[in-house]
Amino acid sequence: MENLIVSASVVLPLFFMIVLGYFVKRIRMVDDPSLKVMNNLAFRVFLPVLLFYNIYKTDVSTALNYKLMTFAAVSVTASFLVLLLLIPRIEKANPRRGVLIQGIFRSNFIIFGLPVTESLFGPGAAGTASLLIAVIIPLFNALSVVALELFRGGKMNPKKILKGIVTNPLILASALGVLAMVTGFRFPAVLEEVVADVGGIATPLALIILGASFSFSAVKGYGKQLLLGLGGRLVLIPTIFLPIGVALGFRGPELAVLIALFASPTAVSSFTMAQQMDGDSQLAGQLVVFGSLFSILTIFLWVFSFKQLGLL
Template sequence: MNALMDFSGMFTTQGMMFLILMLGYLLSKSGMIPENGKKLLSDLTLNVTLPASIIKSFQTEFSAGIARSCAAIALVSLFIQVACTLFSGYLYPHMPHDRKRILQYSTVTSNAGILGSVVAQGIFGEMGLLYASIYLIPQRIFMWSVGMRYFTDGLDKKKILRQVALNPCIIAVGVGLVIMLFQVPLPAVLSAAVKNIASGNTLLAMLLVGNILAQVDLRTVPERDTLYYSFVRLVLVPGIVLLCCRLAGVESLVTNVAVVLSGMPGPATAAALAAKYGREEQFATKCVVLSTLLSLVTVPVWCLILA
């Protein structure tokens, strides 16, 4: 793509996302989105619109080049997950136990499943969303396996495998792979339904983020630990990914998608899990909020660097 088109698409996407985010913020503050609205928006996004977007992204012609790129993005993502898991134990040495656990979880995983897919599609098109869908497979596996270790003392391996296997986004990837590999045409009515459901993904995802922002006193969000985490999540991790991809000679679009997705803000699930297991829920929420706000600046900067 032309560099000017990249910049235009990037700023248009970021601006559109910010406006919808502010709409979600205002609707929550006004009470039009109730207190339990976050769960509804999250469930609809993760279980309905995002899986539809994933299936839609796989409706493309298949080639050896696409297969190689999908394998490359999967390997890059796996490398990122393993590296983040290994090094997260050394990034927060002096933090209190509960905060350290929250920060480790929020370093291993991110909000790439919601925001990342939207950004990848908006900036890199349908191929960007396709690669993002593949990228997210290792992250979702780590989220429900290694990630849960930070909040629970023991792990039920069968339960974890069931959660991963039955995750709607993982199922959507499997369905999408069948469609792409065997070039299965969907019936016109089903294809139209998938397309229209997928079109609501950005709206619901950004309303969700706005809803999260509305539930926190923004004046208390910036503090030393949240700022340090935001630096790790938004600058350090994608910077290392870019360096490693360039040194390894990874394809340009694969590199770009990997860098942008690895630079996504903290996961909303961190706050939910912190609340469920009695950790510092407010601190987890502040990490999500601050990194989300700062990502409105860092993501365009990374796109400018990658152009």
């Protein structure tokens, strides 16, 4: 029961914010043009500031773990490359291809990493998750840009893909965050508080926009894609990589971080990025909504299983 409460406490607040967004759209407090403006603001301002701040606050000296960072980065890259080969053979529509690839390999680690680890092992274990955020989130964003740009116009354009990567606000924020982390740069206390507050707007706003953009009527046309995306994200990816992590000797907080990385639902920002980069945003939104709901059960099962085995 305790493990179910931990899983639910991480996922349910996100889901309730999605429901709030759906409600405010239904009572006509927002319309489609205003949602488009809000989404653009979230993508270009609030999400980049959140990403920068998470990396900026990472303390390298207390959580350096080369083995864990290498395994996580290699696993994410490997899953991306395999999906890049497989998804075009299964899905014929380009706007859906990039969204499916992103939806399966990219998890909501920036939101789940710290809560899951701290819930299981306390605040003292947060450093491991924080440092991995600094490595994995920039990687997620760079590979997502490649996937979405690759299928944006129907044919590969290396210059366009490279331009999409170097000008992407999330990539730029990641680079600045890593630079600040490595150099030890710090804002004055007043400015740091402002940055934290602005970044704190990102996740609630993105979830509310997602809920407002969601349409139940569109679900019927995405049966195969949802089965593929949710099955890949919540079942296949953790089933492949978590046992490998255990075999490599990861235990305790390290394994908790890997659960958050591999078993959490699709990243909220994947919906925002899909909208901004001409991907199928309806599919991207549904992957986030249903993934957030079903992950309550799947994360619980992974945590419970590893606890029963004495690995957590």
